[in-house]
Amino acid sequence: MTNREIADKCIAEFKAKGMDKSKVMINDSEVRELYFNNGDISMLRTTFNTSVQLTAIKDDKKGATSTNKTDDESVAKAIKDTVSLAESSNPEPANDISEFQPAEEFCDGVMEADNDKMYFRLNEFLNHVKTAYPMTQLREGGVSYHKSTLILKNSNGVDYAATGGYYQFMAMFSSKEGEKTSSFNYTYKLLKELEEPFIEAVNLKLLLEHSKDEVNARAFDQKFEGDIIITPDCMGSMIGPVLGHLQDYAYITGTSLFKGKLGQKVADEKLTIRSSPVSDDFAYKSFFSGDGYKNENLSLIENGVLRSNMLTLFGAKKTGMERSKTNGACLSIDGGNIELDEMIKNTKKGILLSRFSGGHPNDNGDFSGIAKNSYYIEDGEIKYPVKEIMVTGNLITMINSIVEISKEVTDFGYTKYPWMKVSGITISGK
Amino acid sequence: MLKYDLSKFKKEFTEYTELRVQENRTTNISLVNGNVMGNSTSAKSGVSARVNKNGNWGFASNPVISDEAIEKVILAATENATFLGTKQSKGKKEFDSRAAQAEKSFYSDKPKSETKAKIAFLKKIDEYIVSKYPDLTSRTLIISGLEMEKNVLTSDGSNSYSMMPKFHIYAILNKAVDGENYEIFKTFGDRGQFEDVFKSPEDLFSGIDEAYRHLIDKTNGVKANAGLKDVILDAKLAGILAHEAIGHTTEADLVQGGSVAGPLLNKEIGSPLVNLVDFAHTYNGKTCPVPVYIDDEGVEAKDQIIIEKGILKGYMHNKESAKHFGHGLTGNARGYDFSDEPLIRMRNTAILPGTSKLSDMIASIEDGYYLVQSGNGQADATSEFMFAVTLGYEIKNGKIGKAIKDTTISGIAVDVLKSVTMVSDDMDWDCTGMCGKKQPMPVGMGGPAIKCKVNIGGK
Known part of the structure; x- marks a missing residue:
């Protein structure tokens, strides 16, 4: 039986058991991973999996289960469990499934892994680092190939299927000089092909150069309010919590810092954040949401104005707001009009923030954490790598205090971020 | 129950091989402001094999569990190791063995609590919160359960079966005051299935009352004064200190990767008051939160002393790292899902109790902080760690003062452990969180209250 036929059978079974609405998602996935450990390729891993996610709603009561089996017995048990969960739940009018849309199939990316090419590129990278960066220890990482075939069907007749494949390169490393160790750092990129050496990916050369210097990171005892230049590698951890305030939980609990702000200015006008799940500019695409709607490319914040929330169907119905037309995949921040070198030259006193190791910001958006793999900037010059430095600020203040955004934008394959300078951050040493 | 006799597949092993059949089951039920927002279960099972041939590892997995599929997975893992062997030869590896059954x-052994009963359990707690604390802006209650069931067979003679469950209830209370939002997070739970961990909703009411008091304290809280400060880390935080600050740096794969612990073996890295152990399964005659009896490489798990009276005594190992360092096996290799290879993971990492009383420790600080509850944490090869503090108080002239707003603390583990001057005589264990290191993993952590110096974020 094909996955489509299994899905049809599940939907028919849910109907026969008295369910008002149902949704079935079945995903066949394959991962091939060449893994390195302490500088040597140590393992080839191939895994296959299947995920069957079932949702059923009766009298506004919802149940959901997942299994990774498609045999008759396992699917029958999953259906029974889903019905039982729905029947034992509480009514919630916001529970729903997407309405009918014409059936569509999508296909994108690499359809078959090239084991030899994966080995060649990874081995080439490891040898290059050993030669060019002898102080650097490649702790772990590798190249992996990911392929999935996902179908989504529901009892309203929604019928979507998407097949996609991509490579992913990842490296985690630190450097050592005698007994001195640098803070670990890492980067990764999603790729459509393996034509370019991994050393050319993202900002890897810069990060490896910095890693060497960071064995001599220095602490300082100052406390001051200054600028931080958030690097593309660090941007996700700073912007992610901001976007969390656009999602279901924040709105439903009333804790969103963007409550009632749709269409209003919420950030500095230099900030434009996009979600482009179906753009050819990324190595990965997400054609439809888990709710069963086709994704669209759109701006979340455009020139500082909040253009879209990131609400699911449930979140939208629960709050009476509009459902988002993106599931938030493939995020990017538009580049600005200044070169990075110039941005650094314009900085009086601050930190080049390359990695943020911090606690999750509180409900008011206050955050604090350690500046890792980061550098002290004074009078327009990068002075030295720092350690034991805390940065403290507020998410909303941060996006309203953007001084400059770089022209240069780093492509991680699933996100694209520039360097961004923000003022008014408390920077404190020991 | 997923109990599978794997012994018949031993004849399929042609190289060093680990075979694992595993199922992970999860339960998630969430109640937001009294409404069921999430109600789901999942079951994920399959078979995996890991083979070492001439120093190269091959790994393969499949969700189908049948004799035929198991044989295919063993073959595929062997072929993967062979493929690497065509590219690079590392020489045959003979690992030490401590095989066990x-x-x-x-x-x-109690009757299974159905979903309806679990929802009713949460509803009862929710009703208590609503009736007693109507001033809250929102409340969230979550049941989160994980059951890991494993069968492991290895070519060096181990054969084991285990089922390790843990269930927790998370309560998140929010209150807005003057346009500012405040949140408190309280966890209840332990190792065990829901029926064994949670007897009655009423048992949680006093914990809810305590959480509310803390929330009110936070609404009147002040920002911490940033910088290096004298602090008392409550027993609840000592576990995360043990895990993040020292535990990760002494995982042998991180040591091989250059962590600062490498050159520090048998050297002083902390005050003589500091003793730290990664317990396999039992502490003081009681089963630990995440007991490991035989790990996923088939090694009988033993306690590993990490720090004894301030001296770094050992690392946590898998078979490969134990061979590399010439150390004994510890049994620290575990994989999260059936499709995950075993990695070096902590089990129950704890700082051992001392002799001081918490009240005396607080009284000994003129100007500092009493840090009570933690959020997420992170480690580093340099041993510079951080973790979020979601509940803490000022200490002024030996007395507890105002609550502080959420912040982060950090430090270099060796510096912090050397600054320890008092260790309390009590002990708190926890298995709420999951450790992240390529794969998630349940871990136990524990400790007493500790007086030390850390860097705190703030104004």
């Missing part, structure tokens, strides 16, 4: 299950 064991069966350990924490299935409850």
Whole structure:
């Protein structure tokens, strides 16, 4: 039986058991991973999996289960469990499934892994680092190939299927000089092909150069309010919590810092954040949401104005707001009009923030954490790598205090971020 | 129950091989402001094999569990190791062995609590919160359960079966005051299935009352004064200190990767008051939160002393790292899902109790902080760690003062451990969180209250 036929059978079974609405998602996935450990390729891993996610709603009561089996017995048990969960739940009018849309199939990316090419590129990278960066220890990482075939069907007749494949390169490393160790750092990129050496990916050369210097990171005892230049590698951890305030939980609990702000200015006008799940500019695409709607490319914040929330169907119905037309995949921040070198030259006193190791910001958006793999900037010059430095600020203040955004934008394959300078951050040493 | 006799597949092993059949089951029910927002279960099972041939590892997995599929997975893992062997030869590896047989299950013998009963359990707590604390802006209650059931067979003679469950209830209370939002997070739970961990909703009411008091304290809280400060880390935080600050740096794969712990073996890295152990399964005659009897490489798990009276005494190992360092096996290799290879993971990492009383420790600080509850944490090869503090108080002239707003603390582990001057005589264990290191993993952590110096974020 094909996955489509299994899905049809599940939907028919849910109907026969008295369910008002149902949704079935079945995903066949394959991962091939060449893994390195302490500088040597140590393992080839191939895994296959299947995920069957079932949702059923009766009298506004919802149940959901997942299994990774498609045999008759396992699917029958999953259906029974889903019905039982729905029947034992509480009514919630916001529970729903997407309405009918014409059936569509999508296909994108690499359809078959090239084991030899994966080995060649990874081995080439490891040898290059050993030669060019002898102080650097490649702790772990590798190249992996990911392929999935996902179908989504529901009892309203929604019928979507998407097949996609991509490579992913990842490296985690630190450097050592005698007994001195640098803070670990890492980067990764999603790729459509393996034509370019991994050393050319993202900002890897810069990060490896910095890693060497960071064995001599220095602490300082100052406390001051200054600028931080958030690097593309660090941007996700700073912007992610901001976007969390656009999602279901924040709105439903009333804790969103963007409550009632749709269409209003919420950030500095230099900030434009996009979600482009179906753009050819990324190595990965997400054609439809888990709710069963086709994704669209759109701006979340455009020139500082909040253009879209990131609400699911449930979140939208629960709050009476509009459902988002993106599931938030493939995020990017538009580049600005200044070169990075110039941005650094314009900085009086601050930190080049390359990695943020911090606690999750509180409900008011206050955050604090350690500046890792980061550098002290004074009078327009990068002075030295720092350690034991805390940065403290507020998410909303941060996006309203953007001084400059770089022209240069780093492509991680699933996100694209520039360097961004923000003022008014408390920077404190020991 | 997923108990599978794997012994018949031993004849399929042609190289060093680990074979694992595993199922992970999860339960998630969430109630937001009294409404069921999430109600789901999942079951994920399959078979995996890991083979070492001439120093190269091959790994393969499949969700189908049948004799035929198991044989295919063993073959595929062997072929993967062979493929790497065509590219690079590392020489045959002979690992030390401490093979054992064991069966350990924490299935409850009580009648199974159905979903309806679990929702009713949460509803009862929710009704209590609403009736007693109507001033809250929102409340969230979550039941989160994980059951890991494993069968492991290895070519060096181990054969084991285990079922390790843990269930927790998370309560998140929010209150807005003057346009500012405040949140408190309280966890309840332990190792065991829901029926064994949670007897009655009323048992949680005093914990809810305490959480509310803390929330009110936070609404009147002040920002911490940033910088290096004298602090008392409550027993609840000592576990995360043990895990993040020292535990990760002494995982042998991180040591091989250059962590600062490498050159510090048998050297002083902390005050003589500091003793730190990664317990396999039992502490003081009681089963630890995340007991491991035989790990996923088939090694009988033993306690590993990490720090003894301030001296770094050892690392946590898998077979490969134990061979590399010439150390004994510890049994620290575990994989999260059936499709995950075993990695070096902590089990129950704890700082051992001392002799001081918490009240005396607080009284000994003129100007500092009493840090009570933690959020997420992170480690580093340099041993510079951080973790979020979601509940803490000022200490002024030896007395507890105002609550502080959420912040982060950090430090270099060796510096912090050397600054320890008092260790309390009590002990708190926890297995709420999951450790992240390529794969998630349940871990136990524990400790007493500790007086030390850390860097605190703030104004």
